[in-house]
Amino acid sequence: MSERISDDGNVGKEEAVAATLPDKISSAHSSKRTLAYVAHKVGVPPKQSIFQEFTAAVKETFFADQPLRSFKDQSSARKFVLGIEALFPITRWSRDYSFAKLRGDVIAGLTIASLCIPQDIGYAKLAGLPVQYGLYSSFVPPLIYAFMGSSRDIAIGPVAVVSLLLGTMLQNEINSTDLVPYRRLAFTATFFAGLTQLGLGFFRLGFLIDFLSHAAIIGFMAGAAITISLQQLKGLLGIKVFTKKSDIVSVSRSVFSAAHHGWNWQTILIGVSFLAFLIIAKYIGKIKNKKYFWVTAIAPLISVILSTFFVFITRADKQGVAIVNHIRKGVNPSSAHEIYFSGDLLGKGFKIGVVAGMVALTEAIAIGRTFAAMKDYQIDGNKEMVAMGTMNIIGSMTSCYVATGSFSRSAVNYMAGCQTAVSNIVMSIVVLLTLSFITPLFKYTPNAILASIIINAVLGLIDIDAMKLIWKIDKLDFVACMGAFFGVVFISVEIGLLIAVSISFAKILLQVTRPRTALLGRIPRTKVYRNVQQYPAAIQIPGVLIVRVDSAIYFSNANYVKERILRWVTDEEVQLKEKCLPKIDYLIVEMSPVIDIDTSGIHALEELYKSLQKRDIQLALANPGTVVIDKMHASDFPDLIGKEKIFLSVADAILTLSPNNEI
Numbered sequence: 096m097s098e099r100i101s102d103d104g105n106v107g108k109e110e111a112v113a114a115t116l117p118d119k120i121s122s123a124h125s126s127k128r129t130l131a132y133v134a135h136k137v138g139v140p141p142k143q144s145i146f147q148e149f150t151a152a153v154k155e156t157f158f159a160d161q162p163l164r165s166f167k168d169q170s171s172a173r174k175f176v177l178g179i180e181a182l183f184p185i186t187r188w189s190r191d192y193s194f195a196k197l198r199g200d201v202i203a204g205l206t207i208a209s210l211c212i213p214q215d216i217g218y219a220k221l222a223g224l225p226v227q228y229g230l231y232s233s234f235v236p237p238l239i240y241a242f243m244g245s246s247r248d249i250a251i252g253p254v255a256v257v258s259l260l261l262g263t264m265l266q267n268e269i270n271s272t273d274l275v276p277y278r279r280l281a282f283t284a285t286f287f288a289g290l291t292q293l294g295l296g297f298f299r300l301g302f303l304i305d306f307l308s309h310a311a312i313i314g315f316m317a318g319a320a321i322t323i324s325l326q327q328l329k330g331l332l333g334i335k336v337f338t339k340k341s342d343i344v345s346v347s348r349s350v351f352s353a354a355h356h357g358w359n360w361q362t363i364l365i366g367v368s369f370l371a372f373l374i375i376a377k378y379i380g381k382i383k384n385k386k387y388f389w390v391t392a393i394a395p396l397i398s399v400i401l402s403t404f405f406v407f408i409t410r411a412d413k414q415g416v417a418i419v420n421h422i423r424k425g426v427n428p429s430s431a432h433e434i435y436f437s438g439d440l441l442g443k444g445f446k447i448g449v450v451a452g453m454v455a456l457t458e459a460i461a462i463g464r465t466f467a468a469m470k471d472y473q474i475d476g477n478k479e480m481v482a483m484g485t486m487n488i489i490g491s492m493t494s495c496y497v498a499t500g501s502f503s504r505s506a507v508n509y510m511a512g513c514q515t516a517v518s519n520i521v522m523s524i525v526v527l528l529t530l531s532f533i534t535p536l537f538k539y540t541p542n543a544i545l546a547s548i549i550i551n552a553v554l555g556l557i558d559i560d561a562m563k564l565i566w567k568i569d570k571l572d573f574v575a576c577m578g579a580f581f582g583v584v585f586i587s588v589e590i591g592l593l594i595a596v597s598i599s600f601a602k603i604l605l606q607v608t609r610p611r612t613a614l615l616g617r618i619p620r621t622k623v624y625r626n627v628q629q630y631p632a633a634i635q636i637p638g639v640l641i642v643r644v645d646s647a648i649y650f651s652n653a654n655y656v657k658e659r660i661l662r663w664v665t666d667e668e669v670q671l672k673e674k675c676l677p678k679i680d681y682l683i684v685e686m687s688p689v690i691d692i693d694t695s696g697i698h699a700l701e702e703l704y705k706s707l708q709k710r711d712i713q714l715a716l717a718n719p720g721t722v723v724i725d726k727m728h729a730s731d732f733p734d735l736i737g738k739e740k741i742f743l744s745v746a747d748a749i750l751t752l753s754p755n756n757e758i
Contacts, residue, residue, distance in 0.1 A: 181478070182243065182481075183242050183243055184243070184244070184245050184478070185241065185242045185243075185516065188515060192515070192517075195514075196514035196515060196517075197514075197517065199511075199512040199513060199514045200513055200514050200515055200517035200518045200520075200521060201517075201518075201521050202511055202512060203507075203508050203511035203512055203513035203514075203518040203521070204513075204517070204518040204519070204520065204521020204522045204524075204525065205521060205522075205525065206389060206392045206393075206507055206508070206511040207250050207392065207504045207507050207508050207511070207518065207522050208521070208522040208525035208526060209392055209393050209395075209396040210392045210393075210395055210396070210503070210504055210507055211233050211250070211252050211501075211504055211522060211526070212230065212233075212396060212399075212525075212526065212529055213395040213396055213398070213399045213544075213545070213548050214229075214252075214253075214395060214501075214503075214504075214548060214549070214552060215229030215230050215232065215233050215252060215253055215526075216229050216230070216399075216419065216422075216537065216540070216545055217229070217545035217546070217548050217549045218253040218254065218255060218258040218549070219232075219253065219258070219496075220330075220542070220545060221255065221258040221259055221262055221323065221326070221549065222253070222258040222259075222261050222262040222265075222281070222496055223262040223265060223266055223271035223277065223281075224262075224277075224278065224281060224496060225274075225422075225423070226419055226422055226537075227422050227423045227530070227534065228278075228281075228494060228495070228496060229253050230526055230529060230530055230534070231427045231493065231494045231495050231530075232252060232253045232490060232495040232496055232497075232498045233251070233252040233253065233498070233522065233523070233526045234426070234427060234495075234523050234526045234527055234530065235427055235486070235489060235490050235493045235495055235523075236251050236252070236486040236487065236489075236490045236495055236498035237250075237251040237252065237486075237498075237519035237520070237522055237523045238519070238520060238523045239482070239485055239486035239489055239490075240482050240483070240486050240516065240519060241516040241517065241519040241520045241523075242516075243478075243481065243482035243485055243486070244478075244479060244482040244483075244516055245463075245474045245475050245478050245479060245482070246462075246463040246466065246467060246474050246479065246500075246516070247466075247467075247470065247472070247513065247514065247515050247516060248463075248466035248467070248470065248505055248508055248509045248513055249459065249462055249463050249466065249500040249505050249508075249516075250500065250501050250504035250505045250507070250508045250518070250519060250522065251486070251498055251499070251500060251501070251519055252498055252501055252504065252522075253496065253497075253498055253501075254455075254458065254498075254499055254500075254501045254502075255319070255320075255323050255549060255552060255553045255556075256315075256316060256319045256323075256454065256458065256553075256556070257451055257454055257455045257458070257497050257499055258496075259319055259322065259323050259326070259341070259588060260319075260450070260451055260454055260588045260589070260592075261281065261284060261447065261451050261496060261497055263341050263587060263588050263589065264284075264446075264447045264450065264451070264588075264589060265277060265280055265281055265284065265447060266339055268280065268440075268443045268447070269440075276440070278430075278433065279433040279434070279435060279440070280435065280440055280443065280444050280447070281496050282430045282433050282434050282491045282492075282494070282496070283434050283435040283440065283441065283444030283445075283448065283491070284444045284447040284448040284451060284496075284497070285448065285451075285487055285490060285491035285495065285496050285497050286434050286444070286448065286487075286488060286491035286492075287444055287445045287447075287448025287449060287452065288448040288449070288451045288452030288455065288487050288497045289448075289452065289483070289484045289485065289486070289487030289488035289489075289490070289491060290448070290452075290484065290488060291448060291449050291452035291453065291456075291484070292452050292455070292456050292480050292481075292483045292484030292487060293480070293481055293483075293484025293485060293488065294484070295456070295477075295480045295484075296476075296477045296478065296479070296480025296481035296482075296483075296484060297477075297481060299477050301460075301476040301477045301480055304453065304456055304457050304460060306596070306599055306600065306603070307453075307457055307595060307596060307599055308572065308575055308595075308599040308602070309572075310565045310569070310572035310573065310575045310576040311575045311576060311578075311579045311595035311596070311598060311599050312457065312461065312579075312595070313558055313561050313562060313565065313576050314562075314575065314576035314577055314578065314579030314580035314583075314591075314595060315579040315580070315583060315591055315592060315595050316556040316557075316558075317556060317557045317558065317562070317580050318579060318580040318581070318582065318583025318584045318588075318591050319553070319556065319583055319588060319591075320553040320554060320555075320556035320557050321343070321557070321583070321584050322341050322342075322343070322346075322583055322584060322588065323549060323550075323553045324549075324550045324553060324554070325341075325343060325346040325347075325350075326341060326346060327546035327547075327549050327550050328346065328350050328546075329546070330362075330366070330417065330542040330543050330545060330546030331362070331363070331366040331367070331370070331543055331546040331547065331550070332350065332353075332357075332358045332359070332362065332363055332366070333357075333358055333359025333361070333362030333363065333415060333416065333417060333543065334349070334350065334353045334357045334358065335353075335357060335417075336349075336353060336357060337349050337353075340587075341587055341588060342584070342585055342586055342587060343584050343585060344585065359414075359415045359416065361411050361414050361415065361416050362415070362416050362417065362541065362542075362543045363543075365402055365405070365406075365411075365416065365541050365543045365544065366541075366543030366544065366546055366547050367547075369398045369401075369402055369543075369544050369547045370547035370550060370551060372394065372398060373394050373395065373398060373547060373548065373551040374551060374554075376390050376391055376394035377391050377394070377551065377555075379391070380392070380394075388507060388510040388511065389511070391507065392507045392511070395548045395551075398544050398547065398548065399537070399540055399544055399548075402540065402541050402543075402544040403536070403537065403539050403540045403541070403544075406418060406539045406540075406541050407539040411541070412539065412541075416541050416543070417541065417542040417543070418538065418539050418540060418541050418542065419537055419538065419539075419540045419541075419542065419545070420538060421538060422534040422535070422537050422538065423534070424530070424531070424532075424534045424535060425530060425531065426527060426530055426531065427493040427494045427495065427530075428493075428494050429492065429493065429494070430491065430492055430493060430494040431491075431492035434491060434492070448497075450589065450592070451497050452484075452487070452497065454592065455483070455487075455497050455498075455499035456480060456483060456499070458499055458500060458502070459479065459483055459499045459500035460476055460479060460480075462500040462501075462502050462505050463479055463500060464476075466505060466509055469509070483499065486498065502555070502556075503552055503555060562576060571602050571605070572602070574598060575595065575598035575599055575602060578594045578595065578597075578598045579591050579592070579594055579595035579598070582594035582595070604651075606646075607646070607649070607651050607652060608651050608652050608655065609652065609655060610644065610645055610646030610647075610652050610655070610656065611645040611646065612642055612643065612644055612645065612656070612659050612660065612663065613626040613627075613628070613629075613642070613643045613645065614626070614627050614628070614635075614640070614641070614642060614643075614663060614667075615627065615633070615641040615642070615643055615685060615745065616630070616633030616634050616635045616636075616641070617633060617634045617635075617636065617749075618630060618632070618633055618634075619632060619633075619634060622746040624641060624685070624745045624746070626643070636749055636753055637676070637677055637753075638677050638678070638679060638680040638681065638753060639679070639680065639681045639682075639683060639749065639752065639753050640663065640664060640667050640679050640681070640682050640683070641682075641683045641685060641717075641745055642660050642663050642682065642683070642684055642685065643684075643685035643686075643687075643688065644656055644660075644684060644685070644686060644688065644689050645688045646688065646689070647689055647690050647691040647692065647696075648689055648691075648692045648693070648695075648696030648699065648700075649691070649692070649693050649695065649696060650693055650694075650695035650696070653693075653695040653696045653698065653699035654695075654699060656696075656699060657699040657700070657702055657703045657706075660682070660684065660703060661703065661706060664679065664682060664707070664710070664712065667679060668710075679710075679712050680711075680712065680713060680752075680753075681712065681713045681714075681715055681748075681752045681753070682707055682712050682713070682714050682715070683715045683716070683717055683742075683745055683748045683749075683752075684714070684715070684716050684717065685717045685718065685745055686716055686717060686718055686719040686720070686723060687717070687718040687720070689719065689720065689723055690720060690722065690723075691722050691723065692722070692723050692726055692727070693726075694730075697726065697727065697730045697732055700714075700732060701732065701735060704735060704736055713740065713752075714736050714740065715736075715740040715741070715742060715748050715752060716736075716740065716741045716742070717742050717743075717744055717745045717747070717748050718742070718743060718744050718745070719741065724741070727741075739751075
């Protein structure tokens with residue numbers, strides 16, 4: 096007995112009931128069933144206009160993540176409210192805000208503020224900017240995001256990878272010692288980073304960031320962590336003359352060339368001691384007992400306070416220990432007039448901004464989705480892009496550089512019990528108070544402690560377990576991972592990112608141009624047909640070859656699909672001849688995985704039909720989908736092979752073409 100399958104491949108209720116009947120049925124009943132199957136034909140969907148097809152495709156591509164609730168049949172006032180809620184999610188969830196949530200957000204905000212302040216100072220130096228700009232970037236952007244973002248857990252501010260990328264690309268264009276043009280180019284890049292993010296969200300182009308595979312991101316992050324750590328050796332060892340390149344060869348040469356006269360033992364003592372303290376604190380907070388997460392969060396601030404006090408009372412700065420020196424006091428000054436909107440640096444700022452904006456966006460979306468899944472709520476990727484873009488555009492006008500979601504701070508925010516984005520507001524207020532009153536106290540903070548904090552923070556970006564899993568699952572993914580890793584470590588951050596994107600695209604092209612095909616056989620005592628390699632017990636039907644195509648058939652792979660099927664036929668004929676078995680009379684192509692086909696695909700099927708005719712083999716198709724059968728009828732392909740050669744399922748085809756093999 097065979098199954099009747101609908102256009103979308105689902106088994107009907109009648110057949111589900113029929114499948115429970117005994118295998119041995121009288122020949123009379125079998126004859127009636129055969130007549131029933133002959134009566135069935137593959138349906139042809141109603142013809143849609145070009146405009147309807149285009150509209151449906153655009154809606155699915157750009158608006159698939161839209162909520163079911165729409166603006167239709169709503170009053171003007173209600174539409175306005177819905178529009179405000181869509182743009183500012185805080186207006187929706189604030190209606191249910193409570194004191195209990197506020198308590199959790201305040202605790203979380205204070206906790207991440209204690210972590211972000213020392214990190215921001217270090218990340219600003221990583222970007223080649225004066226340290227106050229790191230604090231500026233944790234004041235304005237988090238406030239904007241709190242009103243526009245949809246994630247409850249993400250903590251906004253500068254991050255190590257983006258700071259390194261931005262600093263490296265800026266220094267390739269202009270010397271960081273030329274502070275004013277360097278700073279202006281940084282603001283210009285931040286403006287275009289925000290504009291890129293806003294544009295992607297506004298035009299619903301968020302799917303573009305998915306082209307950077309998870310494996311490539313893992314490799315890129317690990318490589319960036321190694322590069323960042325190596326660059327911090329300048330501050331950790333007290334080296335005064337250091338390379339501006341980021342590759343491991345240049346950094347190693349710079350470190351060892353300064354070994355005899357450029358290292359400072361007091362600096363090494365401070366840096367290594369507090370690095371050990373930070374690593375132990377991380378172990379206590381994350382591995383030993385997660386209830387002590389606050390130890391990890393507060394350790395960097397404690398390190399800054401203790402090391403600053405130690406340097407002040409011993410005046411170690413006079414012994415060669417490099418210190419932060421003056422940090423500008425006060426809130427963010429306006430920088431709107433410093434953005435380049437003309438001249439040679441405009442194009443450079445645009446290029447740097449697009450790259451930095453995409454990397455920042457990828458990291459933020461990944462973090463937001465991770466914590467949303469942990470708390471079982473949804474975030475709108477395109478709204479996140481609009482929020483990120485807006486905060487960076489406004490940030491570029493208020494002396495901020497590119498900000499995004501920080502994984503370390505978001506993890507602390509989550510474990511501290513944050514309830515909403517109000518934790519970002521609390522963090523911003525603490526940073527504001529720091530800028531207004533406390534920054535002079537950081538004057539004697541040693542650079543070595545900032546290097547220790549950064550090294551400790553980025554070590555978490557090296558995910559060995561994820562790399563092992565990638566190796567086990569997909570070797571090509573592992574190549575992408577390692578390509579990104581070695582590109583960052585041995586060449587530069589930009590080249591590593593380019594390699595990651597290139598390998599990701601190459602993988603897509605390989606899968607599109609070389610789709611999988613499989614030889615099918617029947618599972619004993621069933622009407623189920625499966626891959627004979629996966630199910631060795633599957634029985635191949637005498638005189639019939641069944642091949643499944645596991646991909647859409649487009650111009651990029653149509654010729655390969657045709658040739659691969661013919662190779663299946665040739666190989667099978669050779670084996671049958673060697674075993675003195677009957678030749679192939681029918682080739683059945685199982686098309687349920689073929690979601691689409693174009694003109695080249697249909698032309699390839701026509702050529703396949705003609706080649707089979709020369710071998711005296713009949714072609715039959717099983718379960719073509721809605722789009723495929725519609726295009727086939729438009730091309731008159733069913734008339735070529737015979738409409739009776741298109742079946743609802745492989746079981747139907749076998750029942751008709753080779754009835755003696757029915758169970």
